[in-house]
Amino acid sequence: MPAPFSFWVQPTKRTNLDSIMAYDVHDPAETELSFDEVTRSMQEMFDRDVISVFFEGGEPFLRDDFLDMVEYATPNAFTMVRTNGTLLTAETARRLKSAGVGVVCVDIEGGDAATHDTLVGLPGAFDRAVEAVRHLADAGVTTFITTILTSHNIDQLQELADLTAATGAEKLGVLRLYPLGRARGNWSRLSVPLPRQMASLEAIQVPDGVQLMQSWHPNDPNCCWQMAAVDAYGNSIGCPYLRDFANYGNIRETSFMETWRNPVYKKVRAASAVEACPECAANDRNRSGGCRSTAYAFGGAWDAPDPYCTHMNNGTDLTRLPRRIVDLPFGAPPTMTGV
Numbered sequence: 135m136p137a138p139f140s141f142w143v144q145p146t147k148r149t150n151l152d153s154i155m156a157y158d159v160h161d162p163a164e165t166e167l168s169f170d171e172v173t174r175s176m177q178e179m180f181d182r183d184v185i186s187v188f189f190e191g192g193e194p195f196l197r198d199d200f201l202d203m204v205e206y207a208t209p210n211a212f213t214m215v216r217t218n219g220t221l222l223t224a225e226t227a228r229r230l231k232s233a234g235v236g237v238v239c240v241d242i243e244g245g246d247a248a249t250h251d252t253l254v255g256l257p258g259a260f261d262r263a264v265e266a267v268r269h270l271a272d273a274g275v276t277t278f279i280t281t282i283l284t285s286h287n288i289d290q291l292q293e294l295a296d297l298t299a300a301t302g303a304e305k306l307g308v309l310r311l312y313p314l315g316r317a318r319g320n321w322s323r324l325s326v327p328l329p330r331q332m333a334s335l336e337a338i339q340v341p342d343g344v345q346l347m348q349s350w351h352p353n354d355p356n357c358c359w360q361m362a363a364v365d366a367y368g369n370s371i372g373c374p375y376l377r378d379f380a381n382y383g384n385i386r387e388t389s390f391m392e393t394w395r396n397p398v399y400k401k402v403r404a405a406s407a408v409e410a411c412p413e414c415a416a417n418d419r420n421r422s423g424g425c426r427s428t429a430y431a432f433g434g435a436w437d438a439p440d441p442y443c444t445h446m447n448n449g450t451d452l453t454r455l456p457r458r459i460v461d462l463p464f465g466a467p468p469t470m471t472g473v
């Protein structure tokens with residue numbers, strides 16, 4: 135693969151929430167990428183025909199120049215934004231629409247205000263997020279509600295599906311919990327056994343006009359082969375879900391394409407998992423080892439099977455995180471050089 139198809143870029147790790155499951159923790163000693171550094175990294179991708187750009191934080195709308203970044207991206211690639219919605223006004227929604235944004239995902243972590251506000255640590259956050267979804271829908275922006283499945287909201291997926299319909303959002307994305315950032319330290323409070331996760335997903339009655347997206351088998355083929363990601367401090371990390379596990383070099387010191395040639399990055403992209411899901415293999419999903427992040431977190435190797443797949447779980451208790459993962463520091467490790 136000469137260059138990535140998808141580029142994830144993180145304008146900031148800062149957030150206005152205090153979530154117990156935040157995947158990122160801002161380090162005040164670090165300097166965020168400037169506008170020029172962000173756009174330069176995007177241009178390096180556009181010059182190689184990347185097809186999509188995904189902005190995520192932290193909370194990207196904390197940056198005054200964030201909409202300018204979106205406007206730089208939209209003429210060049212399908213552009214997605216993920217936000218907690220608390221800072222998104224009707225005017226912002228209209229500007230996103232006129233910029234030609236492809237999709238905006240608004241994170242809502244519970245079917246009611248009490249659940250969401252407790253998880254994210256900000257009273258009133260639920261109401262503001264719901265209002266943001268309505269502003270986006272009113273402006274004609276394709277909008278998804280995204281929620282991370284935890285022990286706190288597992289019995290509220292139907293409410294979230296109904297909320298998706300009621301607010302005019304097009305899709306509910308139910309995402310698996312990743313052992314990243316603060317979620318690692320709070321894993322035993324947040325995680326749920328795999329059979330219960332699957333049962334709760336199957337029980338959702340999807341309202342008319344709403345689509346359900348979920349990041350479990352069979353919707354989670356290994357996509358590392360085409361993915362690029364740069365965090366707010368310039369680290370090339372391959373994917374946002376590898377943000378605590380991988381670092382292939384810093385784009386302040388070298389070009390992104392030089393990091394793309396890092397031998398560990400090449401190994402992760404090669405996706406030669408030791409075990410493949412037979413259902414995916416039968417459907418010609420040749421990247422059938424599942425997500426490399428959870429494979430690495432629970433299996434300790436880039437080519438381990440993904441335990442979030444029922445075929446490859448092999449008795450792994452997803453509520454028990456390996457100690458070596460719990461104890462990792464927040465954020466990207468030093469640049470990796472050896473496989």
Ligand code: SF4
Nearest residue numbers: 357358373425426427
């Ligand atoms: S870590 Fe998982 S989600 Fe990220 S690119 Fe790899 S397979 Fe896809």
